Amino acid sequence: MPEITFLVNGKSTVVEVSGDTPLLWVLRDTLNLTGTKYGCGIAQCGACTVHIDGQVQRSCVYPVSAVAGKNVTTIEGLSENRTHPLQEAWIAEQVPQCGYCQSGQIMTAAGFLKSNQHPTPDDVDKAMSNNICRCGTAQRIRAAILRAAAAMNGAPGQGQSKATGGEL
Amino acid sequence: MTTTSKPQVSRRTLLKSAVTAGAALVVGFEVPQIAKADPAKAAVNPFRAWVRIDRAGQVTLISARSEMGQGISSALPMILAEELGVDWKDVRVEQALTDPTLYGDQGTGGSGSVAGSWTPLRQAGAAARVMLIGAAAERWKVSPADCTVRNGYVHHQSDKIAYGDLVESASKRPIPDLATVPLKSPRDFQIVGKPMPRKDIPLKTDGSAQFGIDVRLPGMLYAVVERCPVFGGKVKSFDATKAKALPGVRDVFEIPAVPEGVHSWGGVAVVANTTWIAMQARKQLRIDWDYGPHATESSESLRRQFRRIVDSPCKVVFNTGDADAAISGSPAEKKVEADYELPFQAHATMEPMNCTVHVKPDGAEVWAPAQGPDWVNGVVAQATGLTPDKVKVHTTYMGGGFGRRYQADFAVEAAQIGKKMTGTPVQLVWSREDDMTHDFYRPASYHRVSGAIDSQGNILAWKHRSTSTSIADWWDRKSPPESSELGCTLQMPYIAKNYKLEYLPAQSGVPRAWWRSVEASSIGFVMESYMDELAHAAGADPYEFRIAKLGDGRKIGNPLNPKDTALEADRMKGVLKLAASKAGWGSPLAAGQGRGIACHFSFNSYAANVAEVTVSQGAVKVNRIVSAVDIGIAVNPEGVRAQVESAIVYGLTAALKSQITIQDGRAVESNFNKFPTLAMNETPRLEVYIVPSEVAPTGIGEPGLPPVAPAVMNAIFAATGKRIRRLPVIPSDLV
Known part of the structure; x- marks a missing residue:
């Protein structure tokens, strides 16, 4: 087995696995980074989305040999203590239900907001329509991305959180 | 935060005083089902879940229910905190381990988590409050009636004592009779009814929530299983030489099917x-299959069978008046006959089935994303030859349930594998293809509805003859096949002078079971589409027609199951009126657009939807859905809205996009490329309104779904004059 070296969430990582192993399974089974999810295995659902050198990628079809020397960011490395504006917006909009697809949704959205700082709702729809959520949270995801974009642009007043009855 | 533990209290001590554990005040809830079924057993098993207050004042709710995104990790603490007089967010929820003797049925489903916990949780909270007040009043030598509770303290004038300081003396006081303990009036609620954040959400934004597969x-x-692609087939022989030669493969072996009660298929x-x-190794297996008796079944053969069945009279399940005579005596222009068809549907939870098992010679530990962890306990015990008390089941977060995770087939497979690998923990993972091609599908069904209206626009006759791949027929041949299939047709909400129900099951080898809202997902479509057809035949507005036919003050029981909760027609009118008014029913729409309405009663809840669609060039776009629900008291309105949004989108996928077709005895669609789901750019604007109420809560995980498909199809009819009677919609139906 070859040794493959790459960065995961800023940390240098060496794995010894067959080079055709999809990055997804190296993250989950070899490195125990289980925040990245298996949903379909054929790049159809987006649950496995990560960033490779800043680009949004489906890790279930991305052979680990191709990440040698590259920088992989997973949901675990998106921020310290859930402080990414998207994570804060996800909580304010009370987005997740079962939550299983949400790592991939957030990573897809994070990549999208890097390329489009002033998205319209239609832009968001276009960027997110290849991620599947069976709990039907799309409307809330859209609202959360627009909320996060506004926050990243320093817009004052993000509107009320969905849960106005109290804080956690 | 959900953790796993067992209350530190021995059952013997508990039975003596019902309040004990030394440093903690422990209050349990009754299990009414067990008490009813077997009073002797009830005495042995008095509690289903627990509230524990320790000396530091920490309140812990040990819950036997599972969190699958429906929000009970907030809703249940809210109910408890309301009566107990603590801040709801200080209530820790611990996921109970399975123990049927302690908790009774631990299933999470049937939209029943909040509805079933409402009264016991309030009683438990109130009982603890009474005991804490009693302890404080005794210390102060004042009347309990002069004491109040707030945020974890008992107050008397300017004095206050923290609950933690009262635990020891409170725990020695007699536990009040739960049936008569004073409960707060809904008008005094401070927590229940306010939109609260869900406790599990932060963990679901950073990858830290642990699902079964994690x-x-x-x-x-790690293990995978190759199952026969044909339903009911089995392994004749197999050659694992190539598979075993792959580096990293540890073992390859056959596991047997467990048909009885579990319906696991077995495989390699x-x-x-x-x-x-x-x-990868699985792909190298060479398996010779015995495809069994269902290898020629197809959706088309099933459809032919369905039509053959409904072409002749079926078993009369319910009959009032003489619908046949009324129909045959009506003029042709007053008669309406329509056939409706619904396909199999997969659950397609985002997290495929999986289960982790660690079998040791003297016991087993199981980590299961399961709606029925007590069932998992039983089947794992059976598969491993252990007694149930030696099997410890941890319920993990679930990546979607929708009824699929009520099954235990994945758990029994994991246990079979775990037993062979005794000493080593093994995680069984189903691929997406495994999950989609070996589901227990929503039944396929076929409905012929005929009827007539009289000259005043009254419903003179309504006759519903149907057939389906019955769930009861598949699971439990002790119940009649129609017992799982008829839903609200047995509680006909509309006034129809002559009403007749007929049913016969179809024969099929396709496994089927409970899919979100179960039979209501089909029955709602049929009844509400037909109601729309009648309204148009009568020249009436579909909304006004429904309101008129619901009458005034009517209560409709289930003639076959008199214990079922009666449908209150006025509450149905309430949701119709709210949805219609919020949607602007009757206001003009642009050309090519249409508006449709539908309502349904399921899980003792009422839901109505108004859909607005645009149809152009063989494509339908749903622009907006306005939903109104009456579920009694909405404990966490924000959670209720989320559940209804979810049910709508799930229902839209089934109405517009997905289906499972059968060919050569197997499921054709095996992944999301063939089983499309509603994407964000197809998701309509969703608005959910809740009818204010002071009656006990009913379910909301499912009731939002049944009125989705008919509202959309009725809107398509309004836009185009085309009546869609077969789901999902296909483009050729629209041009």
Whole structure:
């Protein structure tokens, strides 16, 4: 087995696995980074989305040999203590239900907001329509991305959180 | 935060005083089902869940229910905190381990978590409050009636004592009779009814929520199973030479089917160092299958069978008046006959089935994303030859349930593999293809509805003859096949002078079971589409027609199951009126657009939807859905809205996009490329309104779904004059 070296969430990582192993399974089974999810295995659902050198990628079809020397960011490395504006917006909009697809949704959205700082709702729809959520949270995801974009642009007043009855 | 533990109290002590555990005040809830079924057993098993208050004042709710995104990790603490007089967010929820003797049925489903916990949780909270007040009043030598509670303290004038300081003396006081303990009036609620954040949400934004498939144990191996692609087939022989030669493969062996009660298919298991290696090795297996008796079944053959069945009279399940005579005596222009068809549907939870098992010679530990962890306990015990008390089941977060995770087939397979690998923990993972082609599908069904209206626009006759791949027929041949299939047709909400129900099951080898809202997902479509057809035949507005036919003050029981909760027609009118008014029913729409309405009663809840659609060039776009629900008291309105949004989108996928077709005895669609789901750019604007209420809560995980498909199809009719009677909609139906 070859040794493959790459960065995961800023940390240098060496794995010894067959080079055709999809990055997804190296993250989950070899490195125990289980925040990245298996949903379909054929790049159809987006649950496995990560960033490779800043680009949004489906890790279930991305052979680990191709990440040698590259920088992989997973949901675990998106921020310290859930402080990414998207994570804060996800909580304010009370987005997740079962939550299983949400790592991939957030990573897809994070990549999208890097390329489009002033998205319209239609832009968001276009960027997110290849991620599947069976709990039907799309409307809330859209609202959360627009909320996060506004926050990243320093817009004052993000509107009320969905849960106005109290804080956690 | 959900953790797992067992209350530190021995059952013997508990039975003596019902309040004990030394440093903690412990209050349990009754299990009414067990009490009813077997009073003797009830005395042995008095409690289903627990509230524990320790000396530090920490309140813990040990819940036997599972969190699958429906929000009970907030809703249940809210109910308890309301009566107990503490801040709801200070209530910790611990996921109970399975123990049927302590908790009774631990199933999470049937939209029943909040509805079933409402009264016991309030009683438990109130009982603890009475005991804490009693202890404080005794210390102060004042009347309990002069004491109040707030945020974890008992107050009397300017004095206050923290609950933690009262626990020891309170725990020695007699537990009040739960049936008569004073409960707060809904008008005094401070917590219940306010939109509260869900406790599990932060963990679901950073990858830290642990789902079943995320369980990682030292030395754990991964397994996949190759099952016969044809339903009911089995392994004749297999050659694992090539599979075993792959580096990282640890073992390959056959596991038997468990048909009785579980319906696991058996197959060839591959155990390896990683999921990926196991999946790759599986492709190298050479298996000779016995395809069994269903290898020629197809959706088309089933459809032919369905039509043959409904072409002749079926078993009369319910009959009032003489619908046949009324129809045959009506003029042709007053008669309406329509056939409706619904396909099999997969649950397609985002997290495929999986289960982790660690079998040791003297016991087993199981990590299961399961709606029925007590069932998992039983089947794992059986498969491993252990007694149930030696099997410890941890319920993990679930990546979607929708009824699929009520099954235990994945757990029994994991146990079979775990037993062979005794000493080593093993995680069984189903691929997406495994999950979609070996589901227990929503039944396929076919409905012929005929009827007539009289000259005043009254419903003179309504006759519903149907057939389906019955769930009861598949699971439990002790119940009649129609018992799982008829839903609200047995509680006909509309005034129809002559009403007749007929049913016969179809024969099929396709496994089927409970899919979100179960039979209501089909029955709602049929009844509400037909109601729309009648309204148009009568020249009436579909909304006004429904309101008129619901009458005034009517209560409709279930003639076959008199114990079922009666449908209150006025509450149905309430949701119709709210949805219609919020949607602007009757206001003009642009050309090519249409508006449709539908309502349904399921899980003792009422839901109505108004859909607005645009149809152009063979494509339908749903622009907006306005939903109104009456579920009694909405404990966490924000959670209720989320559940209704979810049910709508799930229902839209089934109405517009997805289906499972059968060919050569197997499921054709095996992944999301063939089983499309509603994407964000197809998701309509969703608005959910809740009818204010002071009656006890009913379910909301499912009731939002049944009125979705008919509202959309009725809107398509309004836009185009085309009546869609077969789901999902296909483009050729629209041009």
